[in-house]
Amino acid sequence: MFRRYKKLLAICALLVVAYYVIYRRSPAMVSDDARTPPKTISMVFTGDIMAHRNITRSVFDEKTQTYDYNPIFRYVKSRLSSADFAIGNLECTVGSSPDADWVDGHFAMVVPPSFIEALRNAGFDVLVTANNHANDIGKAGIVKTSETLDEFGIRHTGAFVDGDARRRLSPLILEKDGFRIALLAFTRHVPSEFKMEPPTEMNYLEETTIRREVERAKNMNVDQIIAFVHWGKEFQEHPDYYRQKLWFKFFKELGVNIVIGSHPHVLQPMVWDKKDDSLVVYSLGNFLADMKYKIISLRGAAIFRLVLEKCADGKVSIKTADYDLTFIQKRMTENEETSYVILPIDDFENNASFFSDLKTKNDYLLRSASDLRRLMAAETKGIYESCRGNSRRGSLEFESQYLRMNSTAPPVRIYPSIYSENPEESIAP
Numbered sequence: 001m002f003r004r005y006k007k008l009l010a011i012c013a014l015l016v017v018a019y020y021v022i023y024r025r026s027p028a029m030v031s032d033d034a035r036t037p038p039k040t041i042s043m044v045f046t047g048d049i050m051a052h053r054n055i056t057r058s059v060f061d062e063k064t065q066t067y068d069y070n071p072i073f074r075y076v077k078s079r080l081s082s083a084d085f086a087i088g089n090l091e092c093t094v095g096s097s098p099d100a101d102w103v104d105g106h107f108a109m110v111v112p113p114s115f116i117e118a119l120r121n122a123g124f125d126v127l128v129t130a131n132n133h134a135n136d137i138g139k140a141g142i143v144k145t146s147e148t149l150d151e152f153g154i155r156h157t158g159a160f161v162d163g164d165a166r167r168r169l170s171p172l173i174l175e176k177d178g179f180r181i182a183l184l185a186f187t188r189h190v191p192s193e194f195k196m197e198p199p200t201e202m203n204y205l206e207e208t209t210i211r212r213e214v215e216r217a218k219n220m221n222v223d224q225i226i227a228f229v230h231w232g233k234e235f236q237e238h239p240d241y242y243r244q245k246l247w248f249k250f251f252k253e254l255g256v257n258i259v260i261g262s263h264p265h266v267l268q269p270m271v272w273d274k275k276d277d278s279l280v281v282y283s284l285g286n287f288l289a290d291m292k293y294k295i296i297s298l299r300g301a302a303i304f305r306l307v308l309e310k311c312a313d314g315k316v317s318i319k320t321a322d323y324d325l326t327f328i329q330k331r332m333t334e335n336e337e338t339s340y341v342i343l344p345i346d347d348f349e350n351n352a353s354f355f356s357d358l359k360t361k362n363d364y365l366l367r368s369a370s371d372l373r374r375l376m377a378a379e380t381k382g383i384y385e386s387c388r389g390n391s392r393r394g395s396l397e398f399e400s401q402y403l404r405m406n407s408t409a410p411p412v413r414i415y416p417s418i419y420s421e422n423p424e425e426s427i428a429p
Contacts (some may be wrong), residue, residue: 024281036312037076040319041179044080045228045260045304046088047267047284049119050133051111054290056098066230067098072288079303079324080123084176088119088287089228089262090127090156093134093141094148098193100326108136122154126172128185130158130203131263133188133229138150139197148339148367158185160230170203171217171225179224179310181216184256186343187230188243189263202237203232205247214254223316224308225256230263232283235295237375239268247353248280259416260304265374268299270304270323272382273422279306279383288342299328300368303344305386323387325372327365331358345369 029312051069073080080086092109094116107141119127127149136143140158158170171182188205196202203209217225232244239245244261251259257278261268268282285301302323325345332338332422348362349369350352355362376385 046287073122132189269379412427
């Protein structure tokens, strides 16, 4: 009897092994969905793109009477063009008087068409135009900016020439490799003197507008909705509870789990909550600007990189999220003319020879890097600087090393609440 049961158990064991080898391990028995690797789409985002008058003057060629902004972006071009979509906040308007800071009695950020061309050459695919400088020169500026962006093949959303354009461009649908991403742009900040002149329109950060635009996006069979929002307080390192955090909560309630922020002009924390797959970048800082105050951190920013993953069942989630720190280097040429260039900090913090002609060497870039990393290490959650990987230790080690090397250097106030006493005195080169 015992031998009979022993043989029966052996036969059962062989049948189990045979089933596993033949059926479970056979590619023919695996569903197509299980064999299909997830698809991915990559996006990079930058903060405020502002060509102040000094920047525009620095690229003007007297001989040709043209403006060439291309050299400003030469060191970040590869990082922008490496993504499927590069998206930034265009905080200026195209007009005929790019050398003017004041138009009709108020401050205006005006650029020539060649600035848009340079952004295209740098790798930008999309620019959002919902911000407090989009309407600096009125309806003519909205129209000219829209036409110029179209001319150079840069897609855009946020400010619109009329209602038809708004319905066509909001949400802006980004499609690639089976993905359909809806991009929405909103602004909380529009000065009272810059009222929109009909028929031009803009997406304001208000409940009715947000609900309407989000609902339109949901009805367009999209995989993911991303909101790019102009919000918060200027020059504040911490996100404002009422102006940013509550709005992010509202977006999440509507099903918008990814929000990218601009306007404060300084870098603010990023949070990726993997429990509900929600992500917010409160502020990416100044990608390009020349704010004439002695605040080094107005020259620091981040290029934020986001990769979404789409499984065979159609579910889309965040695969990776990281960032690169950047610094706006201002220097004097041999003819004592000012020039500007955006530097990836990880490429230039150890490249002392690049700064050999400056009295301050690379001190300001290193201080900015230390300040930015200290802030991000303390408050950013789930997202890390790409050159340091998934660890906070690298940021803290760098900070300690920098402070040891520069123990005699005066402390830098990261984000002071007041400007320089002399508003005409430029920030340190």
